[in-house]
Amino acid sequence: MIHAVLVLNTQGKPRLIKFYYPVRAEKQQDIIRNVYKVLSSRADHLSNFVEAADIFGSETKLVYKHFATLYFVFVIDNAESELGILDLIQVLVESLDRCFKNVCELDIVFNFNKVHTVLDEIIVGGHVVETSSSEIVKAAEEVFKQESFTDMIAIALKSTGKR
Amino acid sequence: MASTIMESLFQRTLEDLVKGLRVQMIGESRYIASHLEEIRKEIKSTDPHTKIVALQKLTYIHMIGGIDMDWAAFHVVEAMSMSKFAHKKIGYLAASLSFHDGTDVLLLITNQLRKDLGSNNEYESGLALECLSIIATPDLAQQLTPDVFSLLASGRVYVRSRASVVIFKLFTKYPDAVRIACKRLVEKLEDTDPKVLSATISVFCEMALKDPASCIPLAPEFYRLLTEPRDNWLLIKVVKIFGLLLPLEPRLSRKVAEPLCEIMRHTTAKSLLLECIRAVTVGLPDHGEGLKLAVQKLKELLMENDPNLKYLGLQALAALMPAHSWAVAENKSIIIRGLNDDDYNIQLASLQLILGMVSEDNLIDTVHVLLQYAERSEVSFCNEVIGSILTTCSRGVYELVSDFTWYTSILGRVSRIRDSAHGKEIERQFVDIGLRVKEVRPDLLAVARGILLDSTLLECPPLYRVLSAAAWIAGEYVEFSHNAIELIEALLQPRIRLLPPAIQAVYLHSVLKVFIYSAYTSLKGVYNEGLPAEQLFSEKDEESTPLSQHLLLIESEVKEVDKAGIVSEEQLEVNMTDDASMHSISIDSQKDIMEGPSLGSECEQFKRLFELIESNVGPMIEHSDVEVQERACNLLGLAKALKEALIISEGIPVFSQSSSMDNALEIVSFLRSVFGKELGPVSAFAQSRVAVPEGLVLMKNLDNLDGMFCDDEVKEKSLTPEFKTREWEVGPKSAESAPDTDSKHGESSSLLAQHRQRHGTYYLPVEKDITAENGYPPPQIVQQDIPSTSSAADDIMKLAEQSLTWSKPRQTKQRPVIVRLDDGDEDLILSSKVKRDAKDNLISSALKDVLVSGKGKPSMKFTSKEDGKSLFRSQQHDHNAVVEVNSNVSVNSEEATKKSGKRHGKHRHKTRSTSMSIKDTAGPCLNQSQGDSHNSHSGQKSRHKSRTPTAIIPQPDVIPDFLS
Structure with missing residues (x-):
């Protein structure tokens, strides 16, 4: 299964953290630091896999991809295919790209719950439930629509309050 | 009311927070701390909007900054229960990011989760499912299993696929859920929607990883999925499952080999190809064609200049290595080039492969090549190489090494590598070879001499252990030296004071x-x-x-x-x-x-x-x-x-x-004779071979020995002779031990006496009489202290006498070419192996307990009965319309499936599910289900009716029909 999905920037600042098992906040930060240490020491032309036994326990691997200023990191065990997950990272980035129109780090910074929504359309409980980016975007947009519907009401309330 | 409006008007939004965080000048943690105060106030607001924005901000800083938000758990629950979808969603996000097993409000959310699971809005159910998949506790799992179970039958794909993932999570938290829901989860393997199928197979893949045996009964299902055209995501998982099942059930291989080869031949997806290669490696070790194809494809992958494929390919080769070294040899050039790769992982993988190929013939060349690489590469890899050279060469009591002169020179070369992390191992091997291989001692001495003469090594703490070994060799095998003075000079060079005391002591003893x-x-x-x-x-x-x-x-x-x-x-x-x-x-x-x-x-x-x-x-x-x-x-x-x-x-x-x-x-000749005794290796089991004297109880609890302390005096007396002779050696140097003399009459004297018996060497004599001539100390007290008195010769003789006693154990040593303590060395390896096996068993049985949980024993006696088989075979043909729920049917239904599979495509599914239900009910419901077998039900009905407790029970005997 997938144990966690992490998005870090090249300075080591976390941009998105999602663990598929409960982890305390301090421990999360600790893990982020260790993962960043590993990733930042690797040049770009190297393989996208790193053994992560000392961070996440035996038989775990980091599968990561470096896009512009961001690292997308998936933590997986033996039940996942490394190359498959690499494709999945591509799917995630594509979906984000479609949702935000040319996604960049700032989009992820300012829309952390939207990014979570997209991610939740792909992975549930550490298992992949959807791999087609168009389906993912469709579902995510449906969720956004439902959200903004209620948001609109709130805005309307707010504006009445202003007056 | 007005206040809430004001609050919401002037509240900073998440966007404000993020923007502020980006431009703040006071340091991120201070900025967050100041905001936290604000959030603490806002989150208590009665205005839902204010509350939600505060919660959203809190969740964000929790995720980014690792801020603890346990204190807000109740507010999270409030948000989850809000009616607006947007609010609810923020609440659920906060819960799934911040709740953990210790969160106390988990008890409060059961009903909320239940309500949302059953929501008409599929996205609301999705939220609840997603959240439950992460925060499920045994309690939650127990209470919500029925709800998730019913979602497995939901008409919406969105919900159904998520439910099959979540139900598995519940299994792991609450094993009894297996009984209720496993059957329906297995049915999802026949779901018409590929997404549901994909999620389900992913779940079974994880189950197979945890406990492959429990998934063997499902092999026919997986086989069907393997042969039908599917998308690659699903096939990867199916192949993975077979990779786990094949080693357990070799009979599967005949069936699975062909489809696997077919996929390997035609697939364009490298991920799938690689999975197939892995499965063939572990699962079809005897299938020549499959192996050949796999190795061929692997070679193609390795040829591509892609670091990812190279890394995974080398790993796959490593898996092939133990049984099929030819496959590794074929790719030798790629592997050796891998040593030079920029990627540390690839270097390591290459190293392992190269050492795996080592044999007696190519050892020397290989090690030379590796050392050259090691000396050029950076510290960590260099250490890795040296470590693996050392372990490879010393494997099986140096079974690969035929030329020990060469190997000692290698050890010498390795000893010069400054940042070595293997000083201890080199030390061990130096001494070990000295003890075991008589012929090589002159060479060993030459190497040791070189190390000792190199005074720069004295500045390298990692090499101190090596120096200690070299010093020991110099002392022990000095007879092969041409220039003993030079050795003494080397051993006494002023800089040895840089060494730790323990090693200085070895040096001094070697000088002696x-x-x-x-x-x-x-x-x-x-x-x-x-x-x-x-x-x-x-x-x-x-x-x-x-x-x-x-x-x-x-x-x-x-x-x-x-x-x-x-x-x-x-x-x-x-x-x-x-x-x-x-x-x-x-x-x-x-x-x-x-x-x-x-x-x-x-x-x-x-x-x-x-x-x-x-x-x-x-x-x-x-x-x-x-x-x-x-x-x-x-x-x-x-x-x-x-x-x-x-x-x-x-x-x-x-x-x-x-x-x-x-x-x-x-x-001098006397002392020489003492030191000249040859030392040999000692078996790790030497101690255990000493028979325990009759009447001596080693395991006895010594607490109640207090009563024995009364005969202190006797003990003291019996001890004194041992100390007598040591009077002369007490020079001014023993100042630290002086206080002990008085303690003779102290309360703790009995303890002291015991202590002296063990460490007598460091204590002053108890009696002051000088009767040196008669009292020759017993072995355990012997020390080689040197007197500085005038009667030197006298004392030296005494010294010789004393030293003699500790030469005694040396005499029993043998002098073979390479001394192998057969049973001792082997035993060590064996016992560790046995231990590991036992542990594995424990783990797997524990896993089985989790998955099978509280079920009766599988009805083994049933499944293998021949007559039972034939009986039901006929029955199967009678009931062309699906035989349901019978424990024995599992056997024959599968067979029938195989035989009439193509003609009765529709029935296949049903009979197969039958076999599952049988496994489920096998134990406790045996009688009942036997009765059932005589009434033919309509398949669909009985599937709903037979909601008897179910569980997957590993029943290897169920498969034969599938295989035959």
Whole structure:
């Protein structure tokens, strides 16, 4: 299964953290630091896999991809295919790209719950439930629509309050 | 009301927070802390909007900054229960990011989750499912299993696919859920929607990883999925599952081999191809065609210049290596190039593969190549290479090494690598080879000499252990040295003070051994050469025994010692009376008389030796470490005594030089005989082979020995002889042990006595009488302290006597070419293996317990019965319309499936699900289900009806029909 999905920037600042098992906040930060240490020491032309036994326990691997200023990191065990997950990272980035129109780090910074929504359309409980980016975007947009519907009401309330 | 509006008006949004965070100048943590205060107020607001925005901000800083938000758990629950979807969603996000097993409000959310799971809005159910998949606890799992179970039958794909993931999570938290829901989860393997199918197979893949045996009964389902055209995501998982099942159930291989080969031939997806290669490696080790194809494809992958494929390909090769080394050999060039790769992972993988290919023939070449790489590469990889060379070469008691001269030179080379992390292992191997391989000792000494002479190594703490081994070798195998003086010089160079005390002690002891050796050889040389001259002398000194005769005597004594290992007291008395007549004499004067060039050089050598020892060992007498101090004293004392016997400082020649020389030679040859004993390896089980004396209970609890302390006095008395002889050795140096003398009458004296028995060497004698001659200390108290009193020769003899006792254990050692302690070495390996196996069993049975949980034993007796089989086979044909729910049917239904699979495509599904339900009900419902078998139900109905407790029970015997 997938144990966690992490998005870090090249300075080591976390941009998105999602663990598929409960982890305390301090421990999360600790893990982020260790993962960043590993990733930042690797040049770009190297393989996208790193053994992560000392961070996440035996038989775990980091599968990561470096896009512009961001690292997308998936933590997986033996039940996942490394190359498959690499494709999945591509799917995630594509979906984000479609949702935000040319996604960049700032989009992820300012829309952390939207990014979570997209991610939740792909992975549930550490298992992949959807791999087609168009389906993912469709579902995510449906969720956004439902959200903004209620948001609109709130805005309307707010504006009445202003007056 | 107005206040809430004001709150919401002036509240900072998440966007404000993020923007502020990006431009803040006061430091991120301070900025967050200041905001946290604000959030704490806002989150208590009665206005839902304000509350939600506050929660959203909190969730964000929790995720980014690792801020604990346990305190807000109740607000999270409130948000989850809000009716607006947007609010609810923020609440659920906060919950799934921040809740953990210790969150106390988890008990409050059961109903909320239940409500949302059953929501008409599929996205609301999705939220609840997603959240539950992460925060599920045993309690939540128990209470919500029925709800998730019903969602498995939901009409919406969105919900159904998520439900099958979540139900598995619940299984792991609440194993009893398996009974209720496993059957329906298995049915999802036939779901018409590919997404549901994909999620379900992913779940089964994880289950197979945890406990492959429990998934074997489902092999037919997986086989069907493997052969039907599917998307690659699903196929990868199916192939993975077979990779896990095949090693357990070799009979599957006949069936699965062909589809796997087919996929390998035609797929364009490298991820799928790689999975197939892995599955073939572990699952079809005897399938020639499949293996060939896999290796062929693997080669193609490795040829592509993609670091990812290279890394995974090398890993796959490593998996092939144990059984199919030819596959590795075929890719040799790629592997060796991998050593030069920029990627550390690829380097490591290549290294492992190369060492895996090592044989007796190519060991030398391989190691040379590897060392060249190691010396060029950075520290961590260099250490990795050296570590694996050391383990590979020492494997199976050096079974790969045929040329030990070469191997010692390699060890020497490896010892020079400054940042080595393997000092300890090199030390072990140096000593080990010395003990085991007699022939290589001269080479070993040469290597050790090189290491000792290199004074720069003294500055490398990682190599201290190596230095210690080198020093030990120098002392132990000094007889192969051409220049003992040089060794002593190396061992006594001033910079050894940089070493830790324990290693300095080894150095000093080695100096002692080398010194004795060189003294022995030179004295002997003097005798042999000076023999005619001495005979001239003997005219002057009638009394003296002819030297050659004397020498013989000594040698015979030494031999006797060799045999018996102990010198009888009489002998000692004799020696001592000899010593009594000992007088100092100047060899310089002797030299003048004899004018023998060799004699003169020997003499010079002695002088130099003594000077060396005095000047370098002298300061160590005041060393803070007691071990170093003690050895320094020993060495210095012995040297002084010998010097007095051989060289006269005042230059007054006394008569009878030969007899003083005799005595010196006697002493030295005696000590030499002690150190000359060969040491051998000791089996790790040596201790356990010593039979426990009858009546001795080793496991006894010693707490109730208090009563025995009353006979302290007796103990003290019995101990005293051991200490008596040590009176003379108590010089000023033993100041630290002085206080102990008084404690004799103290309360703790009994403890002290016990302690002394063990560590007696460091304590003062209890009685002050000097009765040295009669009290020869028992072995465990023996120390080689050197007296600094005037009766030197006397004491040296005593010393020899004492030293002798600890040569005893050495005598039993053998001298084979490579000493192998067959049972000992093997046993060690074996026992560790056994332990591991036992542990594995424990783990797998524990896993099975989780998955099978509380079910009765699988009905093994049923499944393999031949007549049962045939009976139901006929039945199966009778009930063309699906036979349901029977424990035995599992056997034949599968067979029927196989036989009529193509013709009755529709039935196949049903019968298969039958087989599952059978496994489920196998145990407790045996009788009932047998009854059922006589009534034919309609498949669909019975599937709903037969909601008897179910569980997957590993039943390997179910498969034969599938396989035949």
